[in-house]
């Protein structure tokens with residue numbers, strides 16, 4: 538039977554960042570209750586799914602607000618109830634603000650082996666504009682403390698197209714990451730999501746239009762490449778061998794169990810999720826979201842990856858027949874320099890990544 542991944546959503550933040558649309562609340566009094574409910578549901582699911590666990594990811598929200606003791610407790614519950622493989626990748630997201638007294642030694646000892654730190658920018662003005670409360674120095678200190686505790690797999694998050702950001706400030710942020718000697722960087726374009734405070738004041742910013750967004754994005758791709766970070770997904774870059782295994786499983790359409798309000802799951806070919814409501818999660822009220830793992834989904838997800846869409850795998854895994862129209866469209870995109878197409882593998886070029894959604898929809902329309 539195929540292995541499974543586990544995603545644990547920690548829905549707490551000390552303070553809400555004005556651009557963020559992830560589900561999180563600010564309520565310290567709820568931490569212990571949340572951990573107990575989470576542990577109860579981990580035990581519940583371990584009685585249903587008897588699969589080897591190959592990756593575990595603690596995301597949020599801000600997992601580090603729970604501190605090492607609670608995070609270790611949750612991980613210990615997973616390990617004692619599920620069959621976690623010896624070399625499982627186990628990641629915890631850490632916010633530099635809540636990491637002052639985070640005991641990295643305890644996290645390492647508990648079995649965490651990867652840390653993802655929300656830097657966003659090294660530029661203090663950009664950080665303030667984003668409503669982040671940490672400084673670049675604090676982020677660097679977090680990297681150093683994690684490394685000292687034995688973590689050699691560390692990722693930093695960067696934000697692209699922050700209002701007031703320039704290519705030069707972006708270059709400095711990238712150099713900062715390189716100087717921190719981390720082996721993984723995620724770089725996302727800032728989106729103004731509805732229902733966020735940023736969305737309401739959107740027009741007060743000087744926004745990046747499509748062309749300048751593309752320019753900033755390509756600048757990031759090129760600068761990171763100069764420093765040896767190869768792109769393996771639209772927004773993810775790493776040194777050789779340090780791809781994030783957990784997220785790779787999402788993009789390869791492999792199965793995972795997500796626990797926590799707003800967490801999504803794909804298990805036994807079914808998709809389901811928890812609403813953005815902590816009480817619904819405590820009552821284990823899941824919302825069915827249909828079947829998953831079909832050809833359409835595989836095409837959509839695998840094209841996000843540099844390794845691309847393998848047409849032979851598509852046909853054998855999903856009993857799929859390639860149509861003339863699909864092949865015609867792939868060759869057309871190739872002639873326009875938007876995809877590479879060799880040995881049955883279709884992958885987006887740098888230019889293609891800029892218009893990935895349009896390309897994916899164009900190919901899906903041919904099914």
Ligand code: SF4
Nearest residue numbers: 550553554557597598
């Ligand atoms: S710390 Fe992260 S999850 Fe929390 S509000 Fe800010 S961006 Fe969102």
